Amino acid sequence: MRISRLTQGLMACLLIACSTVLRAAPIDINDGQHSVHLPAAPQRVVVLEFSFLDSLAAVGVTPVGAADDGDAKRVLPRVREAIGQWRSVGLRSQPSIEEIARLKPDLIIADLNRHQALYKDLSSIAPTLLLPSRGEDYAGSLASAELIGKALGKPEQMAARIAQNRAHLKEIAQQIPGGAVVLFGVAREDSFSVHGPHSYAGSVLQAIGLKVPEVRANAAPTEFVSLEQLLALNPAWLLVGHYRHPSIVDGWSKQPLWQVLSAVQHQQVAEVDGDTWARNRGVMASEQIAEDTLAILKGGKAVQSQ
Structure with a gap:
């Protein structure tokens, strides 16, 4: 049966109207602290942590603003490539309320650890999600990504991306000799902090089948250690992220105990990008860390962020 052009036009209009209604459907979400109501899927999002940038990139959303410490190069390159340009709203530790307000956001995603004291100010500007990021592990970051996907009106797309992420890490795990003891640490000028099994990088290493030593029972996710303490951990592989050179590890490398x-x-000591491994978290960050690790343990060279 042939359908007239008029009927086709009416059907097309109906489909457009239905899709508009679906897009405009309100979203109610609980971040574990507050119930947040969004009249519709947000179009102007401000994020205050790198991991939230990662979540937006995972579903193809570009924020109008982000706390980036005034240095976009700290953000994972593949995240920057996916989302394009945003306006800086200052430091992650102390974002500018004035800059955020100027952007007229309809959703703010803030870090429970860093920004709880700012919640009243932030929520007076726009609906605000407080989600754990700083100090979060791999599983926790995926849980936050799921909530962000729901808040953006893209729950199915985020679920599919997370499933792809898990499959990718599983594939990498199958290529790495299981059970190797690997430790990542950040070298500053006068300190070295190891990222244990409960840290973000440490939990990603465990997700791909590696063992991550703990400084002591019930240790914090990251712990500052001396060279003697590092020797007591004595990992088979040591991955070092230098925040800058010269670092404390440059000095240690000249000491007999280092040998x-x-x-x-x-x-089996390799350098990795400190920003990628210590400051970034999320779907894309976990894939970068896993791919770097595979390249190193298989005798290649880790991909360095620029």
Whole structure:
């Protein structure tokens, strides 16, 4: 049966109207602290942590603003490429309320750890989600990504991206000799902090089948250690993210005790990008960390962020 052009036009209009209604449907979400009501899927989003940028990139959403410490290069390159340009609203630790307000957001995503004291100010500007990011592990970051997907009106798209992420890490795990003891740490000028099994990077390493030593029972996710304490951990592989050179590790490498480390003796010390491994979290960050690890343990060279 042939359908007239008029009927076709009416059907097309009906489909457009239905899709508009669906897009405009309100969204109610609980972030664990507050119930947040969004009249419709937000179009102007401001995020205050790198992991939230990662979540937006995972579903193709560009924020109008982000707390980026005034240095967009700290954000994972693949995230920057996916979302394009945004306006900086200052430091992650102390974002500018005035800059956020100027952007007229319809959703703000803030870090429960960093920004709880700012919640009243932020929520007076726009509906605000407080989600854990700083100090969160791999599983926790995916849970936050799921909530962000719902808040953006893209729950199915986010679920599919997370499933792809898990499959990708599983594939990498199958290519890495299981059970190797690997430790990541951040080297500053005068300190070295190891990221244990409960840290973000440590939990990603565990997700791909590696063992991550703990400084002590019930240790914090990251712990500052001396060279002697590092020797007591004595990982088979030591991955170092230098925030800048020279760092404390540059000095340690000239000491006799450094040469006793198993990783040093077997030439299994590698440099990774400190921003990627320590400051970024999320779907894309976990894939970058896993891919870097595979490249290093298989004898290649880690991808360095620029």
